[in-house]
Amino acid sequence: MTLIWDTKADAVHKGDKLREVSPLTEKTNMDENGFTHYVFSKQMFNNPHYVIPSDEFELFRKFINGGSRSYPSDGGVPNDLVGREARIILKEISHISKNPESIYYEDAIDALKNGIFSLVRGTIKLYLGKYTTRDWRRKRFTDDIDFWVFKIDLLEYVLKKNGWIKNKVTREWEKTVFWHHPMTDKREEHVIISSNDINQILDFGGGSYLDGSDLKSILKKKLMRGHEVDLSDIINVAMVLNKAEGFSIKEWRDSWCAFEESINTRSTRILSNVISLIRLSYGIADYLEKVGQALVKYNNQIFDDILFPESEIIKVARLSVHWKKYLKRHGADKTRELIHNYIFEQGYIKQYYSKNLKIFGAKVLQLLNDKSKYLKITFDIEI
Numbered sequence: 001m002t003l004i005w006d007t008k009a010d011a012v013h014k015g016d017k018l019r020e021v022s023p024l025t026e027k028t029n030m031d032e033n034g035f036t037h038y039v040f041s042k043q044m045f046n047n048p049h050y051v052i053p054s055d056e057f058e059l060f061r062k063f064i065n066g067g068s069r070s071y072p073s074d075g076g077v078p079n080d081l082v083g084r085e086a087r088i089i090l091k092e093i094s095h096i097s098k099n100p101e102s103i104y105y106e107d108a109i110d111a112l113k114n115g116i117f118s119l120v121r122g123t124i125k126l127y128l129g130k131y132t133t134r135d136w137r138r139k140r141f142t143d144d145i146d147f148w149v150f151k152i153d154l155l156e157y158v159l160k161k162n163g164w165i166k167n168k169v170t171r172e173w174e175k176t177v178f179w180h181h182p183m184t185d186k187r188e189e190h191v192i193i194s195s196n197d198i199n200q201i202l203d204f205g206g207g208s209y210l211d212g213s214d215l216k217s218i219l220k221k222k223l224m225r226g227h228e229v230d231l232s233d234i235i236n237v238a239m240v241l242n243k244a245e246g247f248s249i250k251e252w253r254d255s256w257c258a259f260e261e262s263i264n265t266r267s268t269r270i271l272s273n274v275i276s277l278i279r280l281s282y283g284i285a286d287y288l289e290k291v292g293q294a295l296v297k298y299n300n301q302i303f304d305d306i307l308f309p310e311s312e313i314i315k316v317a318r319l320s321v322h323w324k325k326y327l328k329r330h331g332a333d334k335t336r337e338l339i340h341n342y343i344f345e346q347g348y349i350k351q352y353y354s355k356n357l358k359i360f361g362a363k364v365l366q367l368l369n370d371k372s373k374y375l376k377i378t379f380d381i382e383i
Contacts, residue, residue, distance in 0.1 A: 004375065005271035011228050019228075021272045024382065039380045040275065042283035045072055045228055052287065060298040063291055064308075064343070066319045071136060071236070072228040074123075075143030077190045081179050083127045083137075085192065086145045090116050092158045107151040121197055121213035122146035123233065131215065132236040133353070138320075140233075144193040148213035152196065159194055185318065216255035223262040226273030231280055235357065238281070239288075242363075244355040259364055263371045274368055275379065281361030282381050288354035295347030302340045313339070 011018035027039035044052070047070050053059050075082075094116055097108035111119060117129055123142045126132055132140075149155040156166075156173070164173040173194040181188055197210055211217040219237070222230035241252040262270050302308055308316075310332040317323040317335055327335040361381070369378055 004268065004377065005275060006268045007272070009226060009269065009272045009276060013227065019272075019276060021275055027382065033376075035376045035378050037378045037380055039382055040279050041382050042286060043276070043279040044283045044287060045232060045280065056290075056294045057298055057301075059291060060294040060301070063295060063346075064302070064316055064339075066316075071140045072232045073141035074227070074229045075141045075190075075192075076188075077141055077143060077177060077192055078179065079123065079127045079137050079140045079142060081177055082142050082145060082192055083124055085175065085177065086120055086124045086128060088162050089145075089147075089155075089158050089194075090119060092162060093119065093154065096154070096158070104151070104154045104157060107154040111149055111151045111154060118213050119147055119149050120145065121148050121210075121218055125213060125215075125218060126233060126237060129215075132233075132240055136236045140236075142192075143190070144195055147194065147196045148198060149196055150198055152198075155196060164194060214255070215251050216258045219255055219258040220262060223258065223273055223277070224267075224270055226269065226276065231273065231277050234277060235281055235284060235360075238360040239284075239353040239357045242356045242360040244352065244359055259367055263368055271368075274364065278361050278365050278368070278379075278381060281357050281364070285354045285357040285361065288350045288357065292347050292350030292352075292354060295343050295350065299340060299343045299347060302336060302343060308336070 005021065007020070007022045008017040009019040009021050010016050023038040023040050028037065030036050050062070050070055053062060093108050093111060096102045096104050097112050099105060102108070117125065120128060122144075123140065124145050127137050127140075130137070147155060159173045160166075164175045166172070167174050174191050175194070176189060176191050179188050179190075180186065197213075210221060215237075219234060222234055237252075241248050259274070263274055313332045313336050314327065316339060317327045323335060323338065326338055365379060365381065372379065
């Protein structure tokens with residue numbers, strides 16, 4: 001078993017071996033055809049700040065208070081803020097491409113030949129391309145912008161012009177940003193980093209390399225590394241793009257080979273990550289379904305002044321810049337109606353995402369089993 005996939009995998013950072021990827025021993029069996037069936041339990045990400053309540057109404061309240069909106073992250077700055085900084089750089093390059101007087105005019109035109117979003121990858125590419133839910137885009141945190149720009153002089157010129165400073169020790173471009181935490185309302189200060197991923201084009205650990213900035217390349221890298229933040233990002237893309245009704249954008253269909261190629265490597269680490277991705281997909285799908293059902297059942301409770309007094313509405317409104325502005329203009333009662341409409345809509349959206357994710361998990365599981373037939377091995381998820 002340990003020769004096929006790693007039973008201990010990296011969860012947070014390289015070498016931590018914190019993720020347990022072992023099947024249910026009592027359910028592992030061999031059938032009459034000599035196939036060994038490994039059965040795994042469903043799984044959720046460990047979130048020390050949020051314990052999933054068993055009571056439906058408490059699940060509803062947790063959602064209202066923002067407790068269920070936590071995503072594994074690899075940084076301390078909201079995507080909204082980092083994404084804004086990325087847009088500034090991309091717009092500046094676009095502006096240069098329209099100015100023949102600039103010494104970087106031709107470089108900018110060449111850089112933009114595959115479109116403006118081809119210049120960025122990673123978390124911020126997922127953010128700018130809107131591959132995920134708005135909830136993820138607001139609640140996911142990061143510390144860096146991964147560019148994919150071959151015209152290095154052009155990129156460094158634009159970074160410097162827009163307030164980025166090159167660290168003489170690390171040789172990375174840095175910028176200090178300020179923001180207010182929505183829950184504490186305290187002023188935060190963080191340094192974000194700009195990295196150019198073409199530096200990894202020849203080697204991304206273990207002799208592998210980065211292919212480009214498209215969705216397939218991003219998914220492939222995340223599957224290879226397989227930290228919690230990577231698997232969470234893949235799941236949040238899949239729940240939006242892997243449509244239950246069978247329709248999806250072309251880029252998602254084209255990126256499916258990222259899963260096929262990753263499994264075909266027969267890397268024990270990648271197979272471990274794929275198994276974990278499947279387990280998490282099923283576990284999170286069940287959770288989304290429960291949240292959706294709770295929101296549909298209890299959405300009108302937001303109008304109860306006893307359960308949700310004005311002070312609570314003001315607190316909830318801090319979770320969204322839009323809600324805060326709306327509260328200031330229209331008051332608590334109108335904001336209560338706005339929040340109610342959001343809750344009602346989210347009840348059905350969560351259930352829809354749950355269906356998308358279950359189908360995605362089943363497809364990846366089937367793909368894994370198709371590739372494991374020659375070993376006479378079958379992987380299953382406990383229902």
